[in-house]
Amino acid sequence: MLCAFGFLLALAAVLQFSLRAYVPGSLDPGGFTLANFTDLLKPLYARVFFDTVVICFLTAVSTLIVGYPLAYALVRTQSAVIKSVVLVIVVTPLFLGEVVRTYSWIIVLGNNGFINSVLLNLGIIRQPVQFMFTTFGVVVALVHVTMPVMVIMLAAGLSHIDRDYQRAAESLGAGPIRVFLTVTLPLSMPGVVAGVTTAFAWTFSAFATPQLIGGGRVNMISNLVYQLGFSSFNFPFAASLCVAGLALTIVVLSALRLVARPLENIGPH
Amino acid sequence: MKRFWLAIFALAIASPAQAQDKLVISIWGGSWRDLVAETVAKKFTAETGVPVEFITGGTIDRLNKEKLAKGNPESDITFTTSHVGWLYANDGLFEQLDLAKIPNAKNLADEARISPFHLGAWAYVYTIGYRADLLGDVKFDSWNDLWKPELKGKIAGPDFDPSHIIAVAAILSGSDAAHWEKGQDKLKALKPNFKAFYTNDANSQQLLASGETPVQIVLSMNAYYMIGQGVPITLVIPKEGAVLGVDTVAIMKGSKKAELAYKFINILYDPEIQAEIAKLKKGSPAVLNAKIDPEIAKLPGVFTTAAQWKQQINIDAKLRAEKTAEWRKWFAENIMN
Numbered sequence: 242m243l244c245a246f247g248f249l250l251a252l253a254a255v256l257q258f259s260l261r262a263y264v265p266g267s268l269d270p271g272g273f274t275l276a277n278f279t280d281l282l283k284p285l286y287a288r289v290f291f292d293t294v295v296i297c298f299l300t301a302v303s304t305l306i307v308g309y310p311l312a313y314a315l316v317r318t319q320s321a322v323i324k325s326v327v328l329v330i331v332v333t334p335l336f337l338g339e340v341v342r343t344y345s346w347i348i349v350l351g352n353n354g355f356i357n358s359v360l361l362n363l364g365i366i367r368q369p370v371q372f373m374f375t376t377f378g379v380v381v382a383l384v385h386v387t388m389p390v391m392v393i394m395l396a397a398g399l400s401h402i403d404r405d406y407q408r409a410a411e412s413l414g415a416g417p418i419r420v421f422l423t424v425t426l427p428l429s430m431p432g433v434v435a436g437v438t439t440a441f442a443w444t445f446s447a448f449a450t451p452q453l454i455g456g457g458r459v460n461m462i463s464n465l466v467y468q469l470g471f472s473s474f475n476f477p478f479a480a481s482l483c484v485a486g487l488a489l490t491i492v493v494l495s496a497l498r499l500v501a502r503p504l505e506n507i508g509p510h
Numbered sequence: 511m512k513r514f515w516l517a518i519f520a521l522a523i524a525s526p527a528q529a530q531d532k533l534v535i536s537i538w539g540g541s542w543r544d545l546v547a548e549t550v551a552k553k554f555t556a557e558t559g560v561p562v563e564f565i566t567g568g569t570i571d572r573l574n575k576e577k578l579a580k581g582n583p584e585s586d587i588t589f590t591t592s593h594v595g596w597l598y599a600n601d602g603l604f605e606q607l608d609l610a611k612i613p614n615a616k617n618l619a620d621e622a623r624i625s626p627f628h629l630g631a632w633a634y635v636y637t638i639g640y641r642a643d644l645l646g647d648v649k650f651d652s653w654n655d656l657w658k659p660e661l662k663g664k665i666a667g668p669d670f671d672p673s674h675i676i677a678v679a680a681i682l683s684g685s686d687a688a689h690w691e692k693g694q695d696k697l698k699a700l701k702p703n704f705k706a707f708y709t710n711d712a713n714s715q716q717l718l719a720s721g722e723t724p725v726q727i728v729l730s731m732n733a734y735y736m737i738g739q740g741v742p743i744t745l746v747i748p749k750e751g752a753v754l755g756v757d758t759v760a761i762m763k764g765s766k767k768a769e770l771a772y773k774f775i776n777i778l779y780d781p782e783i784q785a786e787i788a789k790l791k792k793g794s795p796a797v798l799n800a801k802i803d804p805e806i807a808k809l810p811g812v813f814t815t816a817a818q819w820k821q822q823i824n825i826d827a828k829l830r831a832e833k834t835a836e837w838r839k840w841f842a843e844n845i846m847n
Contacts (some may be wrong), residue, residue, distance in 0.1 A: 265836070266831045457669045472838060475839070
């Protein structure tokens with residue numbers, strides 16, 4: 242209760258800062274104004290807000306595609322070795338900070354990085370492919386950051402599926418692909434919805450990854466908050482970006498929840 | 511039992527007294543903290559017997575903390591960049607300095623006398639650093655060379671502060687930083703040549719070392735660090751001058767150890783200490799009477815004479831404090847995105 246009160250106070254402080262004028266050369270904000278919010282209507286900010294939603298969506302979907310097989314193997318495999326390998330792949334990123342993980346991706350994605358070196362040595366490309374400072378590079382690194390959360394959510398969803406449903410389908414002549422598509426996948430929808438929603442919200446607040454991999458060319462809301470607010474001491478404008486970002490998160494997650502509700506109902510009861 | 515409680519009481523009153531017998535310095539972490547610890551603080555403790563304690567953190571974190579602690583500062587002395595120092599000063603966080611208590615300050619370069627509240631501790635430049643091994647025949651004599659078409663998608667600059675290139679574009683357009691708007695079109699023409707923007711020293715080093723951005727508007731001290739690590743960087747001072755940067759020192763208002771703080775600052779301006787700082791960081795001493803190793807003195811961005819200081823592009827720190835947000839916003843809206 243005390244924590245919730247603390248968070249509410251902090252939010253109230255951010256809100257009141259967002260409605261105050263920036264005074265050049267001063268740390269104290271000026272009088273009340275809506276100018277910070279009207280500034281947000283400029284095309285640049287609308288584009289960064291849109292880019293943020295797109296990056297979150299791409300990351301959530303890509304993480305689902307990469308994470309589902311891992312979660313499936315984790316839950317269903319009988320082999321202790323496979324289980325351990327999957328666990329290591331899934332859990333290791335959690336032990337590294339976001340900055341360390343992101344720097345690792347710089348080494349992998351750079352012009353002289355691992356991927357380009359391999360492709361150049363194999364003669365597949367003649368010039369390095371630009372992965373750094375692109376949306377693709379940012380999404381790849383964010384998928385790595387988000388994957389543990391997704392796999393944990395999916396594994397929880399998959400482990401709740403009664404194996405008898407699949408056995409029943411098999412006994413009626415369904416092959417493994419049909420069993421997966423018509424039984425396992427629909428029954429795992431609650432896990433999928435939870436995973437995608439969490440990954441989406443998780444990515445929304447990403448900072449270090451788009452900051453370093455995006456190199457100022459791919460920006461998310463948090464990067465704008467840093468660039469325009471904190472690195473130039475314009476705290477009122479930074480606060481208005483935070484408030485708008487929070488509102489956008491609530492709207493997008495509510496919409497996602499609305500769309501996902503029918504899918505959730507497919508799950509086991 | 512009585513003796514036990516007496517001992518506890520003695521400890522209780524002794525501990526705060528010990529805690530007061532130290533000078534607290536607020537500074538950036540890492541090599542900056544070490545720089546001051548190994549030079550000024552070492553000599554200060556040797557001369558006064560007073561230990562020095564460091565509070566480290568980023569520029570904004572430390573500024574916010576001190577604003578919250580206004581009147582009862584966490585530190586006695588703060589090191590920060592010249593224009594950020596103006597934010598402290600404007601908010602009444604710095605003590606007005608009594609230069610009579612800092613005799614060594616008489617040798618300060620004019621450009622290091624930032625305000626009645628904060629003085630330059632050392633200087634550096636933001637200038638052009640490039641990887642000649644990756645660029646071939648490209649040469650840099652003027653800032654104008656950054657606009658060459660062959661540098662398309664090759665340049666990086668700091669994302670946290672565009673003031674350097676904004677001032678340069680204004681000067682190349684026949685104006686100055688105060689009338690920076692005249693350089694806007696010039697700056698927009700540079701947009702295709704920017705490949706990325708670095709977010710901190712480590713990021714700058716990584717982009718140059720990997721060759722990802724073979725040309726940078728770079729902090730001279732950072733470039734020298736990388737050169738020391740074996741990265742083949744060429745640092746040039748364009749004919750218009752490099753953009754001068756000054757890190758400053760100030761006494762916090764409300765410090766109960768102001769006299770010790772004055773002693774500390776006076777030791778900072780000791781010519782030998784300044785020479786040591788120049789040697790360790792390959793930056794410029796803030797005083798003009800430091801005896802610099804000739805090998806260090808000849809490095810671009812190290813100034814030993816008043817004339818050298820004056821040849822650089824010096825953006826007024828107060829103007830920069832007032833304009834940073836406007837510049838940063840314009841830069842984000844028109845160049846970065």
